[in-house]
Amino acid sequence: MQHKNSVQARKSSFAPAIHSAPKQNLDGPLEMMGSQMRFGRNSEVYGEGEPAEYLYKVVSGTIRTYKVLADGRRQIGAFYLPGDIFGFEAGDDHTFSAEAVSDSAVLVIKRSAVMDLAARDSSVAQQLWSVTGRELQRAQDHVLLLIKSAQERVAGFLFEMAKRAPGANTIQLAMSRQDIADYLGLTIETISRTLTQFEKSAAIALPASRQIEIRNRAALARLNS
Amino acid sequence: MQHKNSVQARKSSFAPAIHSAPKQNLDGPLEMMGSQMRFGRNSEVYGEGEPAEYLYKVVSGTIRTYKVLADGRRQIGAFYLPGDIFGFEAGDDHTFSAEAVSDSAVLVIKRSAVMDLAARDSSVAQQLWSVTGRELQRAQDHVLLLIKSAQERVAGFLFEMAKRAPGANTIQLAMSRQDIADYLGLTIETISRTLTQFEKSAAIALPASRQIEIRNRAALARLNS
């Protein structure tokens, strides 16, 4: 249940995604079975409640999954970056909707084909478990994030992004403040204020609103308790 | 990837657990492989970070899984009731600790035995997927609960419990207000106040502090938005 797949250079126009963390993968046979699709900014990949007929792997760009609650609040479940697999559901239908945060390229693979292959090839089955395990971990970490203070949530988010970004300390955000707010259960104003506060205390630098440089990890970590 | 296991009568001394929702199961061959253990109130079933050598199925009582954060806050991940399976991790180690909320009987099964069996018996493999899927669903629902107001969280918790309780409208709580608070990311005071508020608005009755009767589902649901 480990995931030591080497991540080769990918000809993405976006972040080359070199991770230190183990990385989910579904390369090899499956790569052949899929066809690539492009999704423009804010366009829908699939909708909540639709049958989960396909599996998706981000090639470039960023995808968000989300739910809109009865009162209109939107909760973002996760952001998927190049290399990530999404859309794999435990049941038959999608429980979230998925949209492109920015223009994205996605590898689309028929789920039934993957399942059939998994039945024969145990390494594929292994990978499916790995993907699912990561998804569960993600959700559990999200729970832990949501009980914390605004500062802790934002710091946690920054670490999460930094861990997956190419340059360890400079984060290029594809998503808006509103996206971050909806992911963290806060408002855009709180996100903005918290970031400027981090900047003032020299924990981060904000060369541009979507570019964040982590300057003092320890100071941030102190908040990330 | 659906979970249509018939749920036969189970000779549990506790709630007969008749659910409308599909119910996780690991009966049959596996039932034979396990040995039953008893855990006294507040005693530990396993600790965070320990190797996940066993799988557990609640026979009677209630189990909570939790994490203690750096600053001492405790977050409860889930409550497991009779029939529920817990302790099944995506990785090799437990990511939460588990304790008995009340005196409990638990069926303990060696994980490796289950995995071996799953490799041969696809219906067992199916059940493992079902358990994992339910766990993922649980975590995602938990996220959705945590972004809501105190009233909505408490109402959501009551519905969650009612759905799994034997008598649809009368809930016997095994857990303390502190447990509920740590599950919902609130304080005991807020739990208490919210419940009395529900009582005053005639949405529920509180014959005893650990016994809650849902009187007006619609009124509660309105809060559950």
Add this chain to the structure above:
DNA sequence: CGACCATTTGATATGGATCAAGCGATGTGG
């Protein structure tokens, strides 16, 4: 240049936390 959208900043309101005290049930020792 002008319009639009995202972000920041400011002022105020409020839900839930915190601090504090009281209450009821349960159990223990005298």
Add this chain to the structure above:
DNA sequence: CCACATCGCTTGATCCATATCAAATGGTCG
């Protein structure tokens, strides 16, 4: 069997973090 300690729960008063409302600023694209 009662007195008292303990524990879980409730209730009250106050405080504070974050939401809300409002406006200004900045960046991007026609």
